[in-house]
Amino acid sequence: MSDQGAAGQHMHEDAVEVIGGETIQAGRAASLWSDAWKQLRRNPMFLVPAGLVLLLMVMAAFPGLFTSIDPRSCTLSDTLGGIPRPSADHWFGLDVQGCDYYSRVIYGARVSVFIGISVTVFALAIAIVLGSVAAFYGGWIDSLISRLTDVWFAIPTILGAIVILTTLGDRVVPIVHWQVKRQGFAQVVLVLIVLGWPQMTRLVRSSVLQAKEADYVDAARVLGASDRRIILRHILPNAITPVIVYSTITVGIIIAAEAALSFLGVGLRLPSISWGIQLSIQPGIIRQNPHLAMFPGVFLSVAVFSFILLGDALRDALDPKLR
Amino acid sequence: MGKYLLRRLLQMIPVFLFATFLIYAMVFLMPGDPIRALFGERSPSASSIAAIRDRYNLDDPFFVQYVKYMLGVLTGDFGTDFRGRAVTDIMTQKIPITVRLAIVAFTMEVLIGIIAGILAAVRKGRFIDNLVLVSTISVISIPIFVIGYMAQLGLAVEMGWFPVAGVTEGFRSYLLPGFVLGSVSLAYVARLTRTSLVENLRADYVRTATSKGMLRRRVIGVHALRNSMIPVVTFLAFDIGSLISGAIITETVFNIPGIGRAVFDAVLQQEGSVVVGLITFLVTVYVVSNLLVDLLYGVLDPRIRYE
Numbered sequence: 001m002s003d004q005g006a007a008g009q010h011m012h013e014d015a016v017e018v019i020g021g022e023t024i025q026a027g028r029a030a031s032l033w034s035d036a037w038k039q040l041r042r043n044p045m046f047l048v049p050a051g052l053v054l055l056l057m058v059m060a061a062f063p064g065l066f067t068s069i070d071p072r073s074c075t076l077s078d079t080l081g082g083i084p085r086p087s088a089d090h091w092f093g094l095d096v097q098g099c100d101y102y103s104r105v106i107y108g109a110r111v112s113v114f115i116g117i118s119v120t121v122f123a124l125a126i127a128i129v130l131g132s133v134a135a136f137y138g139g140w141i142d143s144l145i146s147r148l149t150d151v152w153f154a155i156p157t158i159l160g161a162i163v164i165l166t167t168l169g170d171r172v173v174p175i176v177h178w179q180v181k182r183q184g185f186a187q188v189v190l191v192l193i194v195l196g197w198p199q200m201t202r203l204v205r206s207s208v209l210q211a212k213e214a215d216y217v218d219a220a221r222v223l224g225a226s227d228r229r230i231i232l233r234h235i236l237p238n239a240i241t242p243v244i245v246y247s248t249i250t251v252g253i254i255i256a257a258e259a260a261l262s263f264l265g266v267g268l269r270l271p272s273i274s275w276g277i278q279l280s281i282q283p284g285i286i287r288q289n290p291h292l293a294m295f296p297g298v299f300l301s302v303a304v305f306s307f308i309l310l311g312d313a314l315r316d317a318l319d320p321k322l323r
Numbered sequence: 324m325g326k327y328l329l330r331r332l333l334q335m336i337p338v339f340l341f342a343t344f345l346i347y348a349m350v351f352l353m354p355g356d357p358i359r360a361l362f363g364e365r366s367p368s369a370s371s372i373a374a375i376r377d378r379y380n381l382d383d384p385f386f387v388q389y390v391k392y393m394l395g396v397l398t399g400d401f402g403t404d405f406r407g408r409a410v411t412d413i414m415t416q417k418i419p420i421t422v423r424l425a426i427v428a429f430t431m432e433v434l435i436g437i438i439a440g441i442l443a444a445v446r447k448g449r450f451i452d453n454l455v456l457v458s459t460i461s462v463i464s465i466p467i468f469v470i471g472y473m474a475q476l477g478l479a480v481e482m483g484w485f486p487v488a489g490v491t492e493g494f495r496s497y498l499l500p501g502f503v504l505g506s507v508s509l510a511y512v513a514r515l516t517r518t519s520l521v522e523n524l525r526a527d528y529v530r531t532a533t534s535k536g537m538l539r540r541r542v543i544g545v546h547a548l549r550n551s552m553i554p555v556v557t558f559l560a561f562d563i564g565s566l567i568s569g570a571i572i573t574e575t576v577f578n579i580p581g582i583g584r585a586v587f588d589a590v591l592q593q594e595g596s597v598v599v600g601l602i603t604f605l606v607t608v609y610v611v612s613n614l615l616v617d618l619l620y621g622v623l624d625p626r627i628r629y630e
Binding site for chain 2: 147150151154155156158159160162163164166167252256259260263264279286287290293297300301304305308309312
């Protein structure tokens with residue numbers, strides 16, 4: 001460990017939280033984040049999307065807080081005289097099946113947030129392993145991983161997803177009670193991970209490539225640190241910031257992708273409750289009842305918007321060069 | 324340069340082969356029997372099943388099928404669908420439609436995107452800058468099928484300015500779908516132009532040009548803009564591939580019989596050869612446009628040398 005790093009660490013209060021000066025890098029990262037936090041907490045471009053994301057998470061975890069109506073209790077006969085518009089009883093009106101649309105839209109947050117976050121986390125895990133190995137070792141292993149990402153990249157995302165989802169059909173799903181209510185859930189998560197990791201892997205690779213040139217990496221190597229230790233303790237903490245920022249944006253992109261696949265009819269299927277499915281009603285019905293497209297459309301857009309803005313704000317705060 | 328080009332072309336081959344192989348494998352693994360589906364309710368005789376299986380090499384091992392198929396592709400034979408129609412026929416019919424759509428989208432990206440970016444950069448921090456920033460981030464965030472529906476309902480159904488769907492009205496019917504298809508990239512082009520131009524306007528050579536007494540529009544238009552276009556042009560070249568393959572959602576919303584729709588329908592009907600043929604075409608477009616991007620870097624930025 002280098003001296004100036006340790007000195008820098010003690011200059012920041014936050015670094016005290018780092019266990020006994022175990023690693024310089026963790027201390028530096030904490031101070032970077034604490035600087036960023038000082039700037040972020042006064043920035044409306046961060047606070048607004050952060051608040052919206054928080055709201056979305058709460059909505060996904062506890063939809064019961066927002067509505068007491070069961071989204072699956074529907075009265076088809078209520079739609080006999082045409083689909084009811086929004087009213088005091090049903091804030092967002094009813095849908096084609098006579099279900100309360102407000103509660104269906106609220107419950108729709110759940111799959112979106114779940115899929116957005118789980119796909120991002122899994123893709124990130126793959127990307128961190130492959131990207132850092134490729135960048136750290138270079139040589140043939142780098143060529144192999146880089147060519148593999150090239151190949152994956154060459155497959156158009158939406159079309160690739162359509163082909164894979166049709167191929168998978170219902171096969172991968174262990175039939176558990178939980179899955180029945182979320183038709184197509186496991187397949188969509190799997191496909192989006194499969195198609196999502198190359199982008200992140202490239203990012204991790206280029207980020208690690210930069211970080212591994214630093215002097216402290218040479219210092220650690222001279223001191224006899226193992227490759228594993230150098231990667232985990234020294235390189236990754238310094239290379240991870242742009243990756244985290246990009247992950248925030250990815251959650252938004254994945255949410256939009258899930259909705260697009262469900263909209264096309266190959267993603268989630270009924271009885272799943274998803275904004276994408278809600279938007280896939282026949283155009284003719286939507287023309288007569290614009291509220292059916294408007295509410296899920298607005299929720300979906302705001303969700304994606306929040307994650308992308310949040311990522312933008314984080315990037316501005318964490319990487320002053322890009323400002 | 325020649326050497327670099329050759330190396331890149333050689334590198335394209337494995338990417339191309341693996342990508343098509345992946346798609347071929349996935350299509351091959353699709354559940355269900357397309358021949359049974361073809362006959363519908365009637366059960367075909369064993370001999371006609373055998374004849375069809377033989378004709379489409381379905382009895383060969385999977386890898387042999389792939390090799391036979393790729394050999395055919397090299398001679399321009401993309402096979403036929405299960406109704407006996409040549410895949411190349413489908414391609415010549417569908418590709419022009421999507422290409423037209425992509426051209427409209429691309430033109431809008433270039434015109435509106437770059438102009439909006441320049442306006443925002445020149446008036447940085449002012450009203451127009453914020454307007455461009457907020458509207459572009461909104462367009463990037465709103466999923467494209469929502470944009471499509473909004474545009475269709477608002478501008479076509481309510482206002483009646485554009486045809487609602489289909490391609491029967493010639494050029495006019497491509498305007499609105501083209502705009503929707505290009506909207507997200509348009510937003511990226513605007514933001515990229517702005518960032519790049521803002522950065523270059525701070526450069527020394529811009530100050531020198533201004534202090535020589537040069538007109539501001541000439542400083543921006545000739546000096547700063549030319550250097551700022553490097554990332555924008557590379558983004559645009561990169562975008563050609565994604566416009567053509569990304570058209571499926573726009574084509575669904577506006578009911579346009581293009582290549583994206585055709586692939587989607589072929590997947591649902593398990594028309595393996597059509598899926599593979601069309602996606603092979605898309606992969607080719609993508610790989611070639613990627614190569615173009617790399618070469619463009621060198622043309623636009625003389626500091627980059629190819630070895």
